[in-house]
Amino acid sequence: MAYASLVKPISPSPSNIFSKKHFQGKRVFLVFNSVNGSTHATVPKTLRVAYQGVPGAYSEFAAKTASPECTPIPCRAIGDAIKAVEVGQADLAVVPVESTMEGTALRNYDLLLQSDLPIVQEINLFVHYCLLAMPGVSKGELKRVISHPMALAHCGRALAQLGLDHEPVEDTAGAVELLRSNHMLDTAAIASSRAGLIYGLDVLAHGVQDESWNVTRFLILSKNKLNVPNRDRFQFGVKTSMVVAHHTGSLSVLLKVLSSFSSRKMSLTKLEVKNSGPSVSILDVEKGRGSLKEFPCVLYVDFEGSIDDMEVKDAISEISEFPVFVRILGSYSADPNIYGLH
Numbered sequence: 001m002a003y004a005s006l007v008k009p010i011s012p013s014p015s016n017i018f019s020k021k022h023f024q025g026k027r028v029f030l031v032f033n034s035v036n037g038s039t040h041a042t043v044p045k046t047l048r049v050a051y052q053g054v055p056g057a058y059s060e061f062a063a064k065t066a067s068p069e070c071t072p073i074p075c076r077a078i079g080d081a082i083k084a085v086e087v088g089q090a091d092l093a094v095v096p097v098e099s100t101m102e103g104t105a106l107r108n109y110d111l112l113l114q115s116d117l118p119i120v121q122e123i124n125l126f127v128h129y130c131l132l133a134m135p136g137v138s139k140g141e142l143k144r145v146i147s148h149p150m151a152l153a154h155c156g157r158a159l160a161q162l163g164l165d166h167e168p169v170e171d172t173a174g175a176v177e178l179l180r181s182n183h184m185l186d187t188a189a190i191a192s193s194r195a196g197l198i199y200g201l202d203v204l205a206h207g208v209q210d211e212s213w214n215v216t217r218f219l220i221l222s223k224n225k226l227n228v229p230n231r232d233r234f235q236f237g238v239k240t241s242m243v244v245a246h247h248t249g250s251l252s253v254l255l256k257v258l259s260s261f262s263s264r265k266m267s268l269t270k271l272e273v274k275n276s277g278p279s280v281s282i283l284d285v286e287k288g289r290g291s292l293k294e295f296p297c298v299l300y301v302d303f304e305g306s307i308d309d310m311e312v313k314d315a316i317s318e319i320s321e322f323p324v325f326v327r328i329l330g331s332y333s334a335d336p337n338i339y340g341l342h
């Protein structure tokens, strides 16, 4: 299937954009509060995109941004969304992996490592949270707030100020749906205003995140690798994600890996070291399904460049000589934009 157009952003039409800004070299598009707001070129209508949550979740918006004509497939858990692609029930899966406020969501990232699906695209979403309640309910009547754990973490200060208990649920829109279906009058949800619109809740407050700048990065997984169009290569550049895992956490191994990048003047866009806590399971894709390996220490690296570039190939083959396990997660065109809902 020709997925190539998935990675070509179009100019959003003036009618659906209320704000266009620049931040750290990225274009920021904030989209009106439309139920189907999206900002990318049309791709095959039949594309099924699996995401964790129910309609109105941020991950659904990321799916629609990646592919506006797609059929989003709601899933209970991220693992289910990945599985749906693996077994052919979906074409793509959307996984939120990091946010500017909280850094890498390692639990989500590690699910990518247990699957052999390559990363084919990234989407950056500006996340603007609202406090939502049943129509007519005022802030004074509230006892608790429910939402996705990441949303609760992003709004910690605001919640403390409101003096409300908080409880995690599967996803932000799921919280809104729960309020509506159980007619909960003492509980609020943190979610997008779009979720409020879908389930008929009132917005009691806008922008309740602790920092006004709150961007979440989503990775899109597919069974099929995408060829990054040449136009994107030149215009926006290509990124590669990889993990380097080892058993000891030795600083000298870490330094050797980093020097393989620096000696080639490669530019890293992400670097995260995990060397404590439970081991990480990584699928050895060379050996196929079921061959998971456990590593206590993992380096998560993104860099500019494609796995097809000569210097990248050189760096990877040098790193592979060290006593480490290397897995390339995918090369894909870097998203130059940040999309968002108001």
Ligand SMILES: O=C(O)C(=O)Cc1ccccc1
Pocket: 052, 053, 056, 057, 058, 059, 060, 096, 127, 148, 150, 151, 170, 171, 172, 173, 216
């Ligand atoms: O719960 C959702 O709506 C999700 O899609 C997960 C999420 C939660 C908070 C920020 C970004 C993604």
